[in-house]
Amino acid sequence: MLRIGSLSLETPLLLAPIAGHCDLAFRILCREQGGVGLASTDLLNSRAILNGSARTLELAATNDFDSPCGMQLYGNDQDPLPEAACWAIDHGAKLIDINMGCPVDKVAKKHGGSLLLRDCASTQRLTERIVEAVRKHSGDRVPVTAKMRLGWDREHFVAPKLARDLEQIGIQAVTVHGRWTVQFFSGKADWDRIGEVVAAVGSIPVIGNGDVTEPQHALDLMRITGCAGVMVGRGALRTPWIFRQAFEMMKLGSSSTPDSVFEPSFLYKCQMIRRHIELLTEHSPCERHALHTMRSRIAWYSKTMGPIKPLKEAIRTATTLTEMVVAIEEWIEIAKNRAGPLGLPEASMSQ
Ligand SMILES: Cc1cc2nc3c(=O)[nH]c(=O)nc-3n(C[C@H](O)[C@H](O)[C@H](O)COP(=O)(O)O)c2cc1C
Incomplete structure (x- = not known):
């Protein structure tokens, strides 16, 4: 249903990383409900991984019931992200995702996250190093993806060009959260701008993200933007069965929730x-x-x-x-x- 490099996902629906929430237990819970094509760890600090920080290793934990599992890394050009990506592959990651969207001060002031949207040239260099290391380490088996926002603020809508440039470097999918960094998590996600990123890239899938809280929204987001997949965050915390419902509707090609779509008692x-x-x-x-x-x-x-x-x-x-x-x-x-x-x-x- 959705192909990211050499990885085939059974559905185009992804559980978003949500620090403090989408841990191993919750990822398995969502998968058990059905409809989840991919779930990822929350953001992991590359240095903490390589230093063996107990807390970070807990966050990186995965198992066979949590497959396919992506691991999300954050850091900047000075950090050992390529080495951390290789570690992640050795510890169960079927996909490496680079966080280019976290707006929280602790991350975005010096380490990475949304900071990567402010200096696209250095972000490209960093990405190139990660892609190269992952390619060598996994023999082209593990795709590298990026999760970004639209840009830091409205005056800097960098996502279309950045996504296109990253595709040329070898990134195999891009997730776009339709908000600006300065918005944090408030206001509405701008789906039209996600559509502009879809139009800008060549052939890699774009995964749309933001404000999908009902199964119908996942279908709407794909229709409006042309994105190939949908990532659900807070909607899944409330209704972990949303993936199953959305997938059922996709299979039915339905534009409203038909009676046959499972509604939990x-x-x-x-x-x-x-x-x-x-x-x-x-x-x-x-x-x-x-x-x-x-x-x-x-x-x-x-x-x-x-x-x-x-x-x-x-x-x-x-x-x-x-x-x-x-x-x-x-x-x-x-x-x-x-x-x-x-x-x-x-x-x-x-x-
Ligand atoms: C409390 C919280 C923690 C988050 N942690 C992460 C994270 O670790 N990595 C990441 O890429 N995005 C993180 N996000 C962003 C979500 O993945 C998602 O992009 C955002 O919530 C928009 O999607 P939604 O409207 O479906 O929730 C976080 C969001 C929230 C609210």
């Missing part, structure tokens, strides 16, 4: 939360971390679940993962009595 959502707790138990560095993660995630999930204040409270105040499981099990029982036995798809429970 309340019971399904409760079971999915339990599954997320299970995955966190398995893949978090410690129980405290898992508890902290689920406390922040319940607010996202609750957005589509109606009045569940007691469940939110129980998740928020649980002091162990066992307590969390007990709380969600109670709600699963309530939901079963209320809604009939529509559970998770079988594939989700197969691990």
